[in-house]
Amino acid sequence: MQEDSVYDPLVFGLGSYIYCSNCEVRIARVQYYIPNVQDLDYGGYFERVFNVVILDQPKFHQQEDGNTLTTLNIYCTQCDMQLGWRLMETTLPSKYFIRGRFFMRLDMLMYKSRVTLHDSLFGGANRQDHVQDAGANADQEA
Numbered sequence: 001m002q003e004d005s006v007y008d009p010l011v012f013g014l015g016s017y018i019y020c021s022n023c024e025v026r027i028a029r030v031q032y033y034i035p036n037v038q039d040l041d042y043g044g045y046f047e048r049v050f051n052v053v054i055l056d057q058p059k060f061h062q063q064e065d066g067n068t069l070t071t072l073n074i075y076c077t078q079c080d081m082q083l084g085w086r087l088m089e090t091t092l093p094s095k096y097f098i099r100g101r102f103f104m105r106l107d108m109l110m111y112k113s114r115v116t117l118h119d120s121l122f123g124g125a126n127r128q129d130h131v132q133d134a135g136a137n138a139d140q141e142a
């Protein structure tokens, strides 16, 4: 699932970028990022991202309204941190949940000024309302 997920930043020329807050590799141009009030819950919506790996292993997110999102995890190619999700399917399509969109963790991305997208949008509030990883497995001792 990497047919259109990896872009060479040089192709797009010079401009303002959004970076991985962990390793500082470029992840997107600022104009690819569309701030939205729902971003606190689902991650910021991006039209395109680059320097990422998208694993072909679907995850399912059940929402309170009955909508189920099928997503693929997105990782930074340089530091392997999970940066977000790509939406593959949604049982209740809306203007926001459109197939193919990239939802990126606002606390994992930053502007050139090193201010994270999360702090830029929410003023540094100490909220931790991120989408939980539905695929986490806990080892249990018998």
Ligand SMILES: [Zn+2]
Residues within 6 Å of the ligand: 020, 021, 022, 023, 024, 025, 076, 077, 078, 079, 080, 081
């Ligand atoms: Zn990184």
